[in-house]
Amino acid sequence: MTVFLLRRLLQAVGVVLAMSLLVFLGVYAIGDPVEILISPEADQIERERAVKALGLDLPLWQQYLVFLGRALQGDLGRSFVFNEPALRLILQRMPATLELAFGATIVALLIGLPLGLYAGLRPKSALSQGIMAGSILGFSLPTFWVGLMLIMVFAVQLGWLPSTGRGETVEVLGMRWSFLTRDGLAHMAMPALNLALFKISLVIRLTRAGVRETMLMDYVKFARAKGLSPARVTFVHVFKNILIPVVTVVGLEFGGTIAFSVVTESVFAWPGMGKLIIDSINVLDRPVMVAYLMIIVLLFITINLVVDITYSVLDPRVRLEGKA
Amino acid sequence: MTPPTLEVRNLRTHFFTRAGVVKAVDDVSFTVERGKVLGLVGESGSGKTVTGFSILGLVDPPGRITGGQILFKGTDLATLSEAQMRDLRGNRIAMIFQDPMMTLNPVLRIDTQMIETVLAHARVSRAEARQRARDALGQVGIPSPEERLAAYPHQFSGGMRQRVAIAIALLHKPDLIIADEPTTALDVTIQGQILAEAQKLCTQYGTALIWITHDLSVVAGLADDIAVMYAGKVAESGPVSEVLDAPLHPYTRGLIGSVPSRNHRGAPLSQIPGMTPSLLNLPPGCAFRARCPRAEARCAEPPPFAEYLPGRHARCIHPHLAEVAAA
């Protein structure tokens, strides 16, 4: 386990370095922030002073080294727009995105697992056919459209749920969270469901496929031949096996959920990282973009690690030491 | 008179597949008395495993028992509810599956899989259940059973897994054990040990055994009776020594001829010519006739399963009666 973690850490450092270079070059290629940041009326001297202050006069490789050196000290640059450390800007908004993504994942599991299990155990029933048809909708309807429909129905017409913002928040560990208050939860309901839509379909399909495959295994028949109750066969023998693919996929998808919460956050004016990055791209706020991408990379690495560890807990055949 | 432990009468189990009806078990009858061993032999695909699943009531769609009766200690199993069947399974009737690599759940520890079997049928504490599990592992010759209980199936070899499966079957000292090629994956010494253990069970607790195998020498040493299956039907049945010494059915004769040890030294191993017929849309008449050296025109009619000699049945209109008389 320790060897595995150490090796993983080394790999992570490599990935982060490679990504930092790519991100830096990529963002550099998008456009020149000088055009946007410095007023067109500014004279040549003012312009040069501003460029120097931002460090944009140095050759690209030097800019990268400066960036890397500062990054190692936890400084990912200051936002051109807010004139605040980019990292702090993002970290301020991270809890909002994280709780939204977690909420969506929990909703997806709570809805997807039972429905998938039912559809797998009774593949021929009308309800199962309905579930499967519904899951196709979940895959194919565009997120923003569903988001707008949710707002139309539940906020505008029925007036049950608020449609924008995070609502009341509580500060825990120096960060603000919505999920701890009633009002916050009400605000979270629609965006979380919206973000969960695709995942629900994914979990349903994975669970159903897993159940159908596992039910045919000899060990399930043997479990029945031992005289176990159907509940024990389903919830211990079958369920534990299908959790493996579900956890893997949902876990790996978590990074994607965070990265793609952009759409949902925009529709519901949820003040998370996604909304920040969209705004930053609009004004070419380079440090914020770079910092955001680096944080996403770190997140993906962490998620992969957590998935691998969970996987080894669920599946005793996986030995963490043995694998790279 | 107490009824036999198991009496199977004209059992039919068919699979209704898209390609047609597979008559995997088609008119199978045999009886296993208390404390006796029935050897169920036959080529691959002859319906041995499906017969076992039928007895346990574990035939899954598209398969279905379409006819016949299964009497367990005099009770027709078809009259029992699913809950009553569940009480029997793993408790009074246990089965050891053919493939030891696939029998145990890969994500559950051995103790979990054994203790749940104990608790499904006995009102005992977990500690007591664990104790029974450990004893059962010791009984089948697994060294240091206490440590082995905490292991996962993938930490065991095929032979060890089969012994775990056998131990699970022994947990409740059942009245009937259906052992589907249980010793194929084991080496010879362990095989002998398991066979001895099985025989002990029969004599001590009166357990009846159905021992499914390809290996006629195992049947010769272990079984009291034998039933030879061919294409979903019992071709011949009777006391094991009589059947093996002087078979009635040409198919049984062919099977025995293909076992090396029973041949004369140096004589070429006789092989049954031809192939097992497909069970899909099997034509009427004797299923063996395409391969039978004694086939004649009448064999296109379905031969009856007749008792030619006391206790000896054969499904053939032209059995080797002269050879039996000469033996």
Ligand SMILES: Nc1ncnc2c1ncn2[C@@H]1O[C@H](COP(=O)(O)OP(=O)(O)OP(=O)(O)O)[C@@H](O)[C@H]1O
């Ligand atoms: N689920 C199923 N669907 C269709 N046909 C099946 C199914 N299960 C079994 N069969 C058919 O039933 C027949 C008998 O199978 P069975 O497993 O009982 O053979 P067997 O005698 O145990 O053979 P082996 O020695 O190879 O284990 C086979 O022809 C098989 O194709």
Ligand code: SF4
């Ligand atoms: S019935 Fe005819 S074909 Fe079938 S085994 Fe007997 S002799 Fe051979």
Ligand SMILES: [Mg+2]
């Ligand atoms: Mg078989």
